[in-house]
Amino acid sequence: MTQKARGLLAQVEEIAATLVGTVWERLPGYDQARMEVEDLTEVVAPNLTAVLSAVAERRALTEAELLSAAALGQRRAIQGVPIESLVASWHTAERALLERLAAAAGPSARGHDLAGLVQRLAALTDSMIDASTDAYRQTRSEAAAHLDQIATDLVSRLAGGEPLDPADVEERARLVGVPAQVPHRAAAIGMVEVTSPLALARAQKAVLDSLRPRLRSRVLVGSKGATTLLLLADAPGLDEALTRAARRPGIPPGLVLGLGEPRPRLGEAGGSCREALAALEAGLRMGADRVVIHFERVIPEVLLIGNPLDAGRLVDTVLTPLRPSPVLIETLRTYLACGLSVRLTAQHLSIHENTVSYRLRRILRLLDLDAPSRLLRPDVLLALRADELGQGRQEARLNDRGPE
Secondary structure (H helix, E strand, O other): OHHHHHHHHHHHHHHHHHHHHHHHOOOOOOOOOOOOOOHHHHHHHHHHHEEEHHOOOOOOOOHHHHHHHHHHHHHHHHOOHHHHHHHHHHHHHHHHHHHHHHHHHHOOHHHHHHHHHHHHHHHHHHHHHHHHHHHHHOOOOOOOOHHHHHHHHHHHHHHHOOEEEEHHHHHHHHHOOOOOOOOOOEEEEEOOOOOOOHHHHHHHHHHHHHHHHHHHOOOOOEEEOOOOEEEEOOOHHHHHHHHHHHOOOOOOEEEEEEEEEOOOOHHHOOHHHHHHHHHHHHHHHOOOOOEEEHHOHHHHHHHHHHHHHHHHHHHHHHHHHHOHHHHHHHHHHHHHHOOOOHHHHHHHHOHHHHHHHHHHHHHHHOOOOOOHHHHHHHHHHHHHHHHHHHHHHHHHHHHHOOOO
């Protein structure tokens, strides 16, 4: 059998050509989309030679022969050939060699000789497969880590507002498998009270795990400061998918998703990142819980948060006359929320309607207004909203410091 194996070395080129025809465009990944047929042809013959030589010489594969198999696995990983196809190609080669050896031995071959040959060939093939698949997995792991870093950097740069070359953005997007020419929007993830970084990380992972199966393309994950940012290809139903993700079982209380408006292409999504961060901040200040906060619905709050000194002055100007009696501010807030209904306000505050009417008269007098409808003035509404967001308290703290 050793002599037969040595004899087949002269037929390696023929066996290789047959083997290429057996796997080309028959195994997933072995096609023109991922490689040239010459790329397959040039590696088959050397590997067949290595295996046949080891069989003929009754030895293990050399380090150089295993390195060749490892290089093959690395190359197939870069080309995107499924690992199952890589393994199947080795087993196809194993069967082809076994058939040739059995045919060369003829009917006179002894059974135990054939059994020993099968065992040696299987062991050698397994060694080649191990070398190839180990290199394949390592390459895929390194590539995935590299692509994740590219995605993270891209999101961070977009969120940072720095000018970006559209060609550079599109090239990075192509590398990570994201279509740059379709509309994208950003989502920011945060929690009202972060008890531990681990809890926030788990919540973010739960949101991503819920989102990924529902999206058509890869989610780009990055950060701005300590806040996680997601860039997603816009699609119908994205709002609903985010809402379901925020409310799925196991999501901790206080999780908030800020959602920016879509932009026509990925390279313009920096504005959506800033909107998502602003919407998240507004949601956190409002004490939102496991909800999606759309930027377009919190623009007044964003403006107040972004202008803390002006917001504080507004709160001070409008609400200072009411500060000595906190119940007046509570009554005013409830009265406006109840659509200027004395009856509903009394029910919500669990007090008599006459008490509500008395408090309203005091409020109108202190604010120098002549009718309840005047309480709907923009400055009053914005002052109450700024106070809810903590802007008034921030201004008060600044004033308490006195001159520096």
